Amino acid sequence: MTDPAATVAELMQRIGAAAVAAQPALARATRATKDRALLAAAAALRASQTSLVDANAKDLEVGRAKGLSGAMMDRLKLDPARIESMAKGLEDIAALEDPIGTVIAEWTRPNGLRIARVRVPLGVIGIIYESRPNVTADAGALCLKSGNAVILRGGSESLHSSTAIHACLVAGLRAAGLPEAAIQLVPTTDRAAVGYMLAQMTDYIDVLVPRGGKTLVKRVQDEARVPVIGHLEGNCHVYVDRAADLDMAVRIVLDAKLRRTGICGSAETLLVDGAIVDTHLPTLVQALLSRGCEVRGDASTRAIDARVRPATEEDWYTEYLDAIIAVRVVDGVGAAIEHIARYGSAHTESIVTQDAEAARRFLDEVDSAIVLHNASTQFADGGEFGMGAEIGISTDRFHARGPVGVEQLTSYKYVVRGSGQIRA
Amino acid sequence: MTDPAATVAELMQRIGAAAVAAQPALARATRATKDRALLAAAAALRASQTSLVDANAKDLEVGRAKGLSGAMMDRLKLDPARIESMAKGLEDIAALEDPIGTVIAEWTRPNGLRIARVRVPLGVIGIIYESRPNVTADAGALCLKSGNAVILRGGSESLHSSTAIHACLVAGLRAAGLPEAAIQLVPTTDRAAVGYMLAQMTDYIDVLVPRGGKTLVKRVQDEARVPVIGHLEGNCHVYVDRAADLDMAVRIVLDAKLRRTGICGSAETLLVDGAIVDTHLPTLVQALLSRGCEVRGDASTRAIDARVRPATEEDWYTEYLDAIIAVRVVDGVGAAIEHIARYGSAHTESIVTQDAEAARRFLDEVDSAIVLHNASTQFADGGEFGMGAEIGISTDRFHARGPVGVEQLTSYKYVVRGSGQIRA
Numbered sequence: 001m002t003d004p005a006a007t008v009a010e011l012m013q014r015i016g017a018a019a020v021a022a023q024p025a026l027a028r029a030t031r032a033t034k035d036r037a038l039l040a041a042a043a044a045l046r047a048s049q050t051s052l053v054d055a056n057a058k059d060l061e062v063g064r065a066k067g068l069s070g071a072m073m074d075r076l077k078l079d080p081a082r083i084e085s086m087a088k089g090l091e092d093i094a095a096l097e098d099p100i101g102t103v104i105a106e107w108t109r110p111n112g113l114r115i116a117r118v119r120v121p122l123g124v125i126g127i128i129y130e131s132r133p134n135v136t137a138d139a140g141a142l143c144l145k146s147g148n149a150v151i152l153r154g155g156s157e158s159l160h161s162s163t164a165i166h167a168c169l170v171a172g173l174r175a176a177g178l179p180e181a182a183i184q185l186v187p188t189t190d191r192a193a194v195g196y197m198l199a200q201m202t203d204y205i206d207v208l209v210p211r212g213g214k215t216l217v218k219r220v221q222d223e224a225r226v227p228v229i230g231h232l233e234g235n236c237h238v239y240v241d242r243a244a245d246l247d248m249a250v251r252i253v254l255d256a257k258l259r260r261t262g263i264c265g266s267a268e269t270l271l272v273d274g275a276i277v278d279t280h281l282p283t284l285v286q287a288l289l290s291r292g293c294e295v296r297g298d299a300s301t302r303a304i305d306a307r308v309r310p311a312t313e314e315d316w317y318t319e320y321l322d323a324i325i326a327v328r329v330v331d332g333v334g335a336a337i338e339h340i341a342r343y344g345s346a347h348t349e350s351i352v353t354q355d356a357e358a359a360r361r362f363l364d365e366v367d368s369a370i371v372l373h374n375a376s377t378q379f380a381d382g383g384e385f386g387m388g389a390e391i392g393i394s395t396d397r398f399h400a401r402g403p404v405g406v407e408q409l410t411s412y413k414y415v416v417r418g419s420g421q422i423r424a
Numbered sequence: 425m426t427d428p429a430a431t432v433a434e435l436m437q438r439i440g441a442a443a444v445a446a447q448p449a450l451a452r453a454t455r456a457t458k459d460r461a462l463l464a465a466a467a468a469l470r471a472s473q474t475s476l477v478d479a480n481a482k483d484l485e486v487g488r489a490k491g492l493s494g495a496m497m498d499r500l501k502l503d504p505a506r507i508e509s510m511a512k513g514l515e516d517i518a519a520l521e522d523p524i525g526t527v528i529a530e531w532t533r534p535n536g537l538r539i540a541r542v543r544v545p546l547g548v549i550g551i552i553y554e555s556r557p558n559v560t561a562d563a564g565a566l567c568l569k570s571g572n573a574v575i576l577r578g579g580s581e582s583l584h585s586s587t588a589i590h591a592c593l594v595a596g597l598r599a600a601g602l603p604e605a606a607i608q609l610v611p612t613t614d615r616a617a618v619g620y621m622l623a624q625m626t627d628y629i630d631v632l633v634p635r636g637g638k639t640l641v642k643r644v645q646d647e648a649r650v651p652v653i654g655h656l657e658g659n660c661h662v663y664v665d666r667a668a669d670l671d672m673a674v675r676i677v678l679d680a681k682l683r684r685t686g687i688c689g690s691a692e693t694l695l696v697d698g699a700i701v702d703t704h705l706p707t708l709v710q711a712l713l714s715r716g717c718e719v720r721g722d723a724s725t726r727a728i729d730a731r732v733r734p735a736t737e738e739d740w741y742t743e744y745l746d747a748i749i750a751v752r753v754v755d756g757v758g759a760a761i762e763h764i765a766r767y768g769s770a771h772t773e774s775i776v777t778q779d780a781e782a783a784r785r786f787l788d789e790v791d792s793a794i795v796l797h798n799a800s801t802q803f804a805d806g807g808e809f810g811m812g813a814e815i816g817i818s819t820d821r822f823h824a825r826g827p828v829g830v831e832q833l834t835s836y837k838y839v840v841r842g843s844g845q846i847r848a
Contacts, residue, residue: 024765028789109810113799120791122821206821227651227822248844255846341448363839365452367544375537375842384847385838386533397546397630397835398651399823411821414809415787418799420672422679423808 008192016204018181019124019149031098038094041172042087055164086137096388100147114417121147123206130212131155136162140183146409156189198223231392233319234264234347239336241353242275255376265380269326297327316343348380369402432616440628442605443573455522462518465596466511479588510561520812524571538841545571547630554636555579560586564607570833580613622647655816657743658688658771660801663760665777666699679800689804693750721751740767772804793826
């Protein structure tokens with residue numbers, strides 16, 4: 001008689017202990033060694049194209065049987081182009097500077113002590129994500145580059161694909177002489193494993209990163225007994241001020257809403273200054289409607305076109321992740337800031353204006369991870385920020401805010417060099 | 425019939441909501457305004473000397489009746505010198521640079537977007553501490569300077585003293601035109617208030633800082649539902665290497681252990697290289713014994729003097745915070761690093777050596793918040809690091825590691841300036 005809970009506990013304990021044991025070697029690995037592992041893993045992905053597609057076919061079959069949505073099936077799917085893109089992703093991460101060992105700051109005290117603040121890994125990172133096989137490669141590679149051991153727990157529908165991808169990452173580690181337990185994949189779809197990672201592995205896991213939908217992130221933030229880098233929703237706003245250039249406003253609003261609707265940096269609410277209801281609002285609304293975007297608006301917005309549906313209080317809170325936008329007229333930049341403070345998720349907001357003072361006030365007073373002036377909210381992305389690949393956009397204020405790249409996956413220590421100093 | 429739990433809940437909800445409401449004004453306050461509040465609070469402390477001493481007398485009476493230890497009674501006590509020192513502490517914090525609004529990094533992207541990473545407050549900080557009235561002033565002032573609203577929950581024995589000190593801080597806020605709810609003191613000794621702060625105030629408190637003994641910090645880390653900046657024990661080590669200068673080693677070991685034994689940066693274990701058992705160990709042990717330090721040692725150490733008591737496995741784990749030291753002979757720097765990894769608390773460790781390669785290895789491989797070469801562990805202090813006043817030494821790896829001063833009580837946001845850029 002095996003107790004399945006005990007089995008998961010034993011499995012997870014073994015994985016945790018192996019990660020902790022592997023971590024010091026990773027922390028000390030040179031950039032060359034880590035990059036060799038990444039490049040060898042990229043080569044292994046390319047060489048394994050057939051077996052990856054085969055493994056993925058099993059997942060797709062299970063997904064179809066489970067009745068996954070079209071969007072979920074699409075995210076689950078691997079094809080040669082996506083495998084190439086994963087391999088290229090690993091090479092891009094290899095090309096990034098090594099954050100570990102970087103001296104962040106250095107100063108000398110009057111007593112001659114030389115103090116340096118030096119970047120070190122966080123330790124062991126647990127990543128819990130949904131059924132997107134490519135996250136296995138991305139997240140594993142980002143943790144490796146930043147000197148962290150990682151325990152990956154992907155969605156159950158992607159287990160065959162993730163296992164095959166993980167094998168390529170392990171081949172890379174082996175080729176570079178790094179411990180194989182540097183990147184581990186939880187080899188079970190038992191949901192008890194997630195609960196165990198959240199609450200029972202405080203001795204093994206230093207930080208948890210949930211990557212996925214609202215429900216997953218919320219569960220992790222509620223149940224986790226270790227620090228979390230959270231990625232909550234992006235209820236992002238564009239505010240078009242009275243001093244906005246109309247052409248620029250149209251261009252930015254269309255891009256912010258419609259370039260890609262499913263990403264956290266897409267705009268969900270458009271706020272328009274009451275002073276330009278006659279001059280700007282009609283053009284903005286017609287531009288959105290003519291691109292097939294559903295518009296839900298307040299009374300002023302509905303007056304423009306019969307296709308505009310009424311916005312409810314709920315709409316101001318909603319992250320549609322779809323071609324739908326809520327539109328509201330507000331009384332100037334102060335009212336826009338108040339609306340964002342009340343309904344927003346502190347992710348990314350943009351003001352369109354030629355008025356430097358309105359821009360200054362918006363950038364100062366809007367308390368979001370990213371605030372933009374005359375640019376699209378879709379720039380909320382580590383790559384667009386020049387930080388390289390990212391694991392997501394943190395909506396936390398603690399430790400890491402905004403794009404989470406290799407640098408945000410690190411801690412630091414103080415190295416103090418003396419010549420016999422004592423305090424007495 | 426009043427339900428006491430409901431009463432505490434209502435009280436804490438009211439305090440939480442007031443802190444959140446006060447926070448934006450604080451975040452926007454200029455350095456001049458914040459410093460005016462700090463200086464006015466310092467003046468109020470000096471002017472209230474008599475009433476502070478009177479309030480403290482009530483606490484001391486309760487403490488005596490409760491049978492508090494001598495050390496606890498000493499920490500509880502306020503006298504004119506300590507009041508002056510608190511006032512001076514506020515002035516020192518006023519003299520620090522304002523971290524808020526500082527541009528941490530700034531760069532321009534190829535598309536012309538200018539990206540700045542700007543320091544902002546964390547938000548609302550909850551500080552839970554033991555019966556040390558001076559923490560009320562220090563912690564309140566550090567949070568104010570860093571633009572955070574703060575909810576202070578001190579030990580129940582110090583409530584009268586803390587209430588009187590808090591009144592001086594509020595007088596300072598009032599003088600500067602800042603909201604009084606910027607610094608709030610939980611006005612009850614009901615222990616339910618602590619539980620409430622830990623688990624029920626996630627909508628109000630952004631970060632919790634426990635400041636006090638191991639039991640308190642452990643409870644906060646176990647029960648908190650918001651991020652914590654933890655300050656666990658300092659089981660600090662000095663390793664005297666075969667290439668150590670003997671005079672320097674003696675000076676550093678005596679200072680690290682005995683300058684002040686009750687602080688987290690005091691050394692608890694001395695590791696001595698096996699190669700210098702004959703040349704260095706006897707002098708080190710005699711120096712400690714002759715200063716009245718109890719020595720608990722392994723067999724080699726016991727062979728030196730009959731007063732050396734046997735060290736047990738437990739001793740290597742122990743933070744004595746007293747004039748007691750554990751001494752062990754190890755086989756070189758590698759064995760010292762292993763001992764520290766196994767038994768240490770990753771706080772502060774020092775190597776004494778003239779060998780640059782041994783020092784490099786120790787500084788690289790010891791995974792502690794602070795690692796020193798040829799200097800006393802008692803330098804583990806924000807003031808000694810030149811960071812000004814501190815709230816403690818973080819033993820976490822997440823967000824803040826080592827001394828926690830005003831800068832560590834901040835987050836950041838990204839301010840992006842464009843000229844109409846879109847991503848498509």
